[in-house]
Amino acid sequence: MKIRTVIVDDEPWARKRIATLLGTDPEFELVRTCSNGDEAIEAIATLAPQVVFLDVQMSGLDGFDVIEAIGVAAMPIVVFATAHQEYALRAFDAQALDYLIKPFDEDRFRRALDRVRKELQRPAEAQAGLQSVMHAVRPERKKFLQRVVVTSAGRLVFLKTAEIDWLEASGNYVTLHVGRETYLLRETLTAFDEKLDPEQFVRLHRSAIVNVERIRQLLPWSRGEQIAVLRDGTQFTIGRAFRPRLAALMSNAVTD
Numbered sequence: 085m086k087i088r089t090v091i092v093d094d095e096p097w098a099r100k101r102i103a104t105l106l107g108t109d110p111e112f113e114l115v116r117t118c119s120n121g122d123e124a125i126e127a128i129a130t131l132a133p134q135v136v137f138l139d140v141q142m143s144g145l146d147g148f149d150v151i152e153a154i155g156v157a158a159m160p161i162v163v164f165a166t167a168h169q170e171y172a173l174r175a176f177d178a179q180a181l182d183y184l185i186k187p188f189d190e191d192r193f194r195r196a197l198d199r200v201r202k203e204l205q206r207p208a209e210a211q212a213g214l215q216s217v218m219h220a221v222r223p224e225r226k227k228f229l230q231r232v233v234v235t236s237a238g239r240l241v242f243l244k245t246a247e248i249d250w251l252e253a254s255g256n257y258v259t260l261h262v263g264r265e266t267y268l269l270r271e272t273l274t275a276f277d278e279k280l281d282p283e284q285f286v287r288l289h290r291s292a293i294v295n296v297e298r299i300r301q302l303l304p305w306s307r308g309e310q311i312a313v314l315r316d317g318t319q320f321t322i323g324r325a326f327r328p329r330l331a332a333l334m335s336n337a338v339t340d
Contacts, residue, residue, distance in 0.1 A: 086113035092124040093139040102137050105193045121145025125153050129233050133160050135200055140166040153231045156215050161203050163196050229279040234267040249298045253291040286330050289323035296333050
C-alpha cells in the first residue's frame with residue numbers, strides 16, 4: 085500500500101517542488117495538492133491521507149488554523165514547510181515531526197520522508213508531538229472550536245461556530261441550527277459543549293446550547309420559570325441550574 089499524501093502550500097513553485105521530489109519515491113502517492121487552508125481541510129476530511137506537507141504561513145487560514153479545524157487527533161502525519169526560521173526553532177524545541185525550511189534540497193527532503201516512515205509506525209508519538217507544536221506556537225490561545233465540518237446531502241459544509249444559532253441534543257448526535265438549515269453531527273452535546281467558547285455559547289438546559297448573540301429577550305414564566313427568546317422567535321425554558329451562568333453573560337454584554 086502506498087502512503088497517501090497531500091501537499092498544502094499557497095506558493096505554486098513550492099507545491100511543484102514537493103510534488104516533483106515526492107514523485108521520485110515509489111512508496112508515496114500524491115492524492116491532492118491544495119493552495120489554501122479551506123482546500124486543505126476538505127482534502128484531509130474527505131481523502132484521509134496518511135501524510136500532509138503543510139505550509140505554515142498562507143493567506144486566509146494558515147497551517148495551524150487547518151490543524152485546529154481538523155483536530156490534532158484526526159490529523160495525518162504532518163511535515164511543516166516554511167520560509168521562516170523562527171517557526172522552525174519553536175517547532176523543533178517542541179519535538180515537531182519535521183520542518184522543511186524553504187528552499188530545501190533533495191537530500192533534506194529525503195530525510196523528511198525517512199522520518200515520515202518511522203512516524204507512521206508510532207502514530208501516538210506523532211500525535212503527541214503535534215500537540216506539543218500547537219502548544220508551542222499558540223500558547224496564549226485557548227483552543228475553542230472556530231470551525232466545524234459537517235456533511236449535508238453528500239457534500240461537505242464548512243461552518244464558523246459564530247454562525248450557529250443554537251445546538252440541540254439528539255441522542256449521540258448534535259443538531260446544529262444555522263438560520264433555516266440544520267446539520268447533524270455525530271457527537272454528544274456535552275462533548276461538543278467543551279469545545280465551544282463559554283463567552284459565546286451558553287447552555288440553557290440539558291438538551292440545548294444557545295449562541296448568546298442570538299438571544300433577543302428574557303421573559304418571566306409561570307412558577308418562577310424563565311424563557312429565553314431568540315431573534316428568530318425560538319423559545320427555551322431556562323433550567324434553574326443554568327440561570328446564573330446566563331445572567332452573568334447577559335450582564336457582561338450590557339456592561340460592554
